[in-house]
Each structure stands twice: as C-alpha cells, then as structure tokens.
Amino acid sequence: MSLLDIKGLSYVAGDKKILDGFSMTIEDSEVHALLGTNGTGKSTLAYLVMGCEGYRPTSGEIVFYGNLINDLKIHERAQLGITMAWQEPVRFEGISVRDYITLKKTDVDPAHSLEMVGLHPELYLHRMVDKSLSGGERKRIELASILALHPKLAILDEPDSGIDMLSTQDIVNVINAFKEHGSSVLLITHREEIVIIADKASQICNGKVICSGNPSKVAEYYKSRKCLVCNGEVCAYV
Numbered sequence: 001m002s003l004l005d006i007k008g009l010s011y012v013a014g015d016k017k018i019l020d021g022f023s024m025t026i027e028d029s030e031v032h033a034l035l036g037t038n039g040t041g042k043s044t045l046a047y048l049v050m051g052c053e054g055y056r057p058t059s060g061e062i063v064f065y066g067n068l069i070n071d072l073k074i075h076e077r078a079q080l081g082i083t084m085a086w087q088e089p090v091r092f093e094g095i096s097v098r099d100y101i102t103l104k105k106t107d108v109d110p111a112h113s114l115e116m117v118g119l120h121p122e123l124y125l126h127r128m129v130d131k132s133l134s135g136g137e138r139k140r141i142e143l144a145s146i147l148a149l150h151p152k153l154a155i156l157d158e159p160d161s162g163i164d165m166l167s168t169q170d171i172v173n174v175i176n177a178f179k180e181h182g183s184s185v186l187l188i189t190h191r192e193e194i195v196i197i198a199d200k201a202s203q204i205c206n207g208k209v210i211c212s213g214n215p216s217k218v219a220e221y222y223k224s225r226k227c228l229v230c231n232g233e234v235c236a237y238v
C-alpha cells in the first residue's frame with residue numbers, strides 16, 4: 001500500500017482552477033520531488049495535503065495508507081504523521097528555539113535536530129524564534145522542528161528558494177536526515193538541480209502532473225520548457 005495516493009485532485013478558488021486533475025503517488029520512505037515554475041499550484045497542493053484551514057479539494061481524493069483523508073482537519077493529519085515546513089516560516093515572540101522544537105513532541109533531542117540542519121546547538125537553543133533570526137536560520141529551525149517529529153511524511157515547500165535559500169548541500173543533508181528516520185519527503189522546488197537527490201520526481205504545470213518518474217529524466221524535460229498537456233496555450237512555460 002502506498003503512503004500517499006493523490007487521485008484526480010482539483011481545487012478551485014474564486015474563478016481560478018488552481019489544481020486540475022492532479023495525481024501523484026508517494027511510497028514509504030520515498031523522497032519525491034515536485035518540480036514546477038512559479039504559480040503552477042505547488043504550495044496549494046501542499047496546503048491541501050496538510051489540510052490547512054479553508055483548503056479542501058473541490059474534487060478528487062487524498063488517500064493516506066489506504067484511508068481517504070479529504071475531510072480530516074490539520075491536527076488529525078498531523079496525528080497520522082503528516083507534517084509541513086512552510087515556504088515562509090513565521091517568527092514568534094517569546095518562545096525559545098529549544099521550546100519550539102520540543103513543543104509538539106517532548107521526548108526529542110533538540111540539540112541533535114539542530115546539528116542535522118547545520119546549526120550549532122550551543123549558539124541557537126536559547127535564541128528566540130523572533131525577528132532576530134535571519135530568514136535562513138528560521139528555515140533551518142523549522143526543518144529541525146519537523147525532523148524531530150520523525151514524521152511519516154514531511155512536506156518541504158521550497159526549502160531551497162527565497163532570499164535566504166539553503167544550499168544544495170544543506171538540502172541534501174536535511175533529506176538524508178529524514179531518510180535516516182524512515183520518513184517520506186515531498187520536496188517542492190523549482191530548481192532542477194535539487195531534483196536529482198530525490199528517488200522520484202514529478203513535474204507540475206497548470207495544476208496537473210505532466211511527467212513523472214526518474215528524477216534526471218524529469219529534470220531534463222523541465223529544462224526543455226515543454227508542456228505537452230497545455231500545448232502552450234495557458235502554460236506556465238510560455
């Protein structure tokens with residue numbers, strides 16, 4: 001049985017069809033990269049799988065270990081082992097890095113989690129998760145907090161993008177740490193050089209998967225800037 005089976009997922013917001021028959025499968029312990037240009041629906045897909053407030057499929061199915069989870073709330077999905085690192089993690093006043101990492105699961109070693117994301121525990125455990133952290137540091141702490149949960153599925157929304165982007169080597173280290181815990185990863189990115197560290201890749205264009213399989217092949221296709229499904233009419237590549 002697959003870990004996650006997304007079948008024909010559509011999501012309409014206002015008069016915009018953001019996802020349009022999106023299908024993808026993620027197996028146990030698989031790192032699956034979702035590759036797509038800006039505005040193709042990657043974050044929306046992440047919010048739908050995570051079950052964020054206001055995000056329920058217009059049609060289609062999200063199946064987790066054989067169970068339909070379309071209508072489960074975000075905390076119910078978290079209890080099943082689904083977690084997410086946000087594209088733009090928020091900062092909080094009055095909470096330390098140590099408390100933030102141990103908030104959701106108390107029997108974890110926050111120092112170890114910080115080491116896994118390349119931060120020295122003695123320098124960061126007592127810092128506050130507030131504006132004093134740089135964007136890159138905040139992203140790393142977010143990843144550390146998710147690593148510490150040993151999730152079944154970690155959704156990482158563009159850990160490699162933005163002004164404070166992490167390096168490819170940082171991403172490789174984080175992915176390896178998830179692999180050590182046996183977690184599956186949905187790695188969302190728009191950089192094809194990141195895709196080759198995944199076990200499998202899928203390319204999204206205009207809310208649907210247009211090719212899927214071997215990461216190097218998908219990266220090649222992505223670089224070719226072709227979308228046979230859209231035929232160039234409403235394509236993100238035009």
Ligand SMILES: Nc1ncnc2c1ncn2[C@@H]1O[C@H](COP(=O)(O)OP(=O)(O)OP(=O)(O)O)[C@@H](O)[C@H]1O
Pocket residue numbers: 013014016018036037038039040041042043044045087190
């Ligand atoms: N609530 C909404 N109402 C209308 N349009 C929306 C809504 N939410 C998202 N969109 C649009 O849907 C498209 C997909 O958005 P999404 O954030 O999923 O893209 P993305 O692939 O994550 O892009 P990026 O790579 O820039 O992060 C965008 O054009 C966005 O403006």
Ligand SMILES: [Mg+2]
Pocket residue numbers: 042043044087157158
């Ligand atoms: Mg996004």
